[in-house]
Amino acid sequence: MRVRKLTFAALAIATALSLTACNDEDLTGQADPSSTSTGSSAPDDAGSDGSGGSDEEGGKGTVAGTGSNENGEIGKCRTDELEITASDATIGGDTEGTVAVEFKNGAGRDCALAAYAGVDLGTDSGMISAERAGEPVDTTILKDGKSIFFGVTYPMNDSGGSGVRVTSLVVTPPDETKSVSIEWPGEATLPVTDGGGSSVKVGPMGSAGQGEG
Known part of the structure; x- marks a missing residue:
């Protein structure tokens, strides 16, 4: 009877350790994708709201100004x-x-x-x-x-x-x-x-x- 009780206790401890290890792996696995997703979204945000957008608007402004100079009204003869x-x-x-x-x-x-x-x-x-x-x-x-x-x-x-x-x-x-x-x-x-x-x-x-x- 003592041997059987010890065996059951050993099995219970082994099972608990196994479950703890699985939980640790799951937590570790969940952390990695979350970190990767955040890192990939940062460049997209910067590209749409940062310098890319500003450069495009600045380019249009320059072209519009040049177009205005070329195609605008001709000044009167002084x-x-x-x-x-x-x-x-x-x-x-x-x-x-x-x-x-x-x-x-x-x-x-x-x-x-x-x-x-x-x-x-x-x-x-x-x-x-x-x-x-x-x-x-x-x-x-x-x-x-x-x-x-x-x-x-x-x-x-x-x-x-x-x-x-x-x-x-x-x-x-x-x-x-x-x-x-x-x-x-x-x-x-x-x-x-x-x-x-x-x-x-x-x-x-x-x-x-x-x-x-």
């Missing part, structure tokens, strides 16, 4: 960027005199010109402002280094009198406030008017000379 000259363009037999004004683009870039420039004639009787001739036309893009011409028409002084003496041609590019005063190349005098409106007309861009060239 007075200081234009070489402004004028020449007599009257054709024999015309009932009106014509002066062709040239804008040459020296801006180092393309620039935009609205339909009409401002034109005033300095005379010994004061300034005469030219009126626009006809309906407005579209804005013109003037390429760098290229020229465009427009006409200024005025009545001939066939009255036999001294008329109004022209002293200068004052030109203001479209949408600009700075003017340039140059020599008037047309007839020296204009007929005296009754004050019923300006007899001097300014045409839109491309209305005289060689157009755009």
Whole structure:
């Protein structure tokens, strides 16, 4: 009986030790996958929310800025960027005199010109402002280094009198406030008017000379 009791006790101890060993192995096995899962998810999180996402947004911003510079609105032609000259363009037999004004683009870039420039004639009787001739036309893009011409028409002084003496041609590019005063190349005098409106007309861009060239 004593031997049998000892045997049962030995078996009970062996069984308890075996169960303890199994539990330890299970716990150890569960810890490893948990650690591995946490380690693999960290790079994914960093890739989606970290530098990868920021770099992509930064790239789009840079491209958008470049696109805006390339495809955005072209700036207007500034007075200081234009070489402004004028020449007599009257054709024999015309009932009106014509002066062709040239804008040459020296801006180092393309620039935009609205339909009409401002034109005033300095005379010994004061300034005469030219009126626009006809309906407005579209804005013109003037390429760098290229020229465009427009006409200024005025009545001939066939009255036999001294008329109004022209002293200068004052030109203001479209949408600009700075003017340039140059020599008037047309007839020296204009007929005296009754004050019923300006007899001097300014045409839109491309209305005289060689157009755009």
